[in-house]
Amino acid sequence: MCAVNPDTPSPPVVKRMRLRYAGTCARCGAAIDAGTLADYDRSARTVACVSCEPQQACAEPAAGSEPSEELPAPRDPITESAPSLEAVDGVAGASAAAEFQRRHEARQKRVQARHPRLGRFLLAAFDDPSSTTAWSKGAVGEEQLGQAFAKKAGDQLRVLNDRAIPKTRANIDHLVVCPSGVFVVDAKRYEDARPKLQVTGWPFGPRREWLYVGGRERTKLVEGMHKQLSLVRDALAHRPDVAVCGVLCFVDADWPVIGGSFTVRDVQVMWPKKLIAMLGEPGPLGVDEIADVQWELHEAFPRHRQSG
Incomplete structure (x- = not known):
């Protein structure tokens, strides 16, 4: 924790x-x-x-x-x-929505170029592939989580949405700075799918932890989070006392009525309401330091070009 x-x-x-x-x-x-x-x-x-x-x-x-x-x-x-930032900076889900639109329009052009007469019919009859619609679903999840953050944002909870990772096309969904530290949050929207922790090896061998979502192994999501955590910790290397934590937040998932959250390979997995409650817990950072850290993270991870 x-x-x-x-x-x-x-x-x-x-x-x-x-x-x-x-x-x-x-x-x-x-x-x-x-x-x-x-x-x-x-x-x-x-x-x-x-x-x-x-x-x-x-x-x-x-x-x-x-x-x-x-x-x-x-x-x-x-x-x-x-310089100062608003408590919430950046547009949640902007880059994911832009990527969906780019792929959607590229497909339309390809189909119409290959089938000048039947192109419009084919586009109406067949939906975008899942590799394209996944970006739209992801954008909705980021937007929902961003709205939840915005309701609680203020001097003691500052948010950076949709941050660019320099020299790459990748982004960080949300960076939240609060009294207990910095939370790197990756919003995931797997509708009606249940995240679960599976442990292998223990007690007769080395303990291995795996993330499953809807019965499918998704540990790569944890590995991706660790890459983001490494970048954020490097950016705050001069602040060793500021805790930097990773969270996979599943929106619209099939969470049980009691319990359900867990930690896999030092990354916490939970739903939005539980995350919001955790961000409100007390910690050592005051409002001035929270603002300072938000600005430093903004300089290290600027707004994605689609976030304005």
Whole structure:
């Protein structure tokens, strides 16, 4: 489970992070470029070079010595004029819907080109293949989950929908930042199919966990989630105290009345209502850090080109 114990100590006052904007080191006065790893003092709202040792306070200057010139108050690179996002950023399901439309239109053109006279009849008589309609169904699932997130979104729950993975055509359905950490959520819509955990090997051999949906082995969904988790953890490597958890959320599935959720290979599997409840649990992240993490993830995983 990724939920954080409410008794977990609060984040330290000094936080090592990458700056959104350029700032000035409060210890040596040197300029610090945007994107540089630096120490941010939340209480004083100042930044410092990671290579600078904290200065010891002097009670009084030595006799006969000239008072040192005070450095100007440094600009706060975290909060002053910092860009901000809405609690919900991006359009859920936009890229999946666009991919469905692209495939649908490509098929229409192919059929009409091959059968100039019968093309319209064939298109009306035969539906798109399942490899095409799957994108439409997936878009609906993402939209439904995105709407559920939007109802709960605010300062303590921020959402990034439909994020592009740089240098690939792939995307991340949802990134949710809340008090207990970051949740990478992959929305899946397998109508009336029941997700189940199957364990092999144990107790007489190595334990192996498998994901089945509607009786079919779908462990590749878990493997895909682990790839996304690796990317998100790399983007937040400078925040080792922020938990990053993976969730496969099945929309319109055949869930049992009691129980049903489970964890397979460290990825949680559940339905939307249970996920929403879990995202509302307490944790160590405050509203400022939640906003900071949302922005950093936005920079690492920008809006998909179809999300506007």
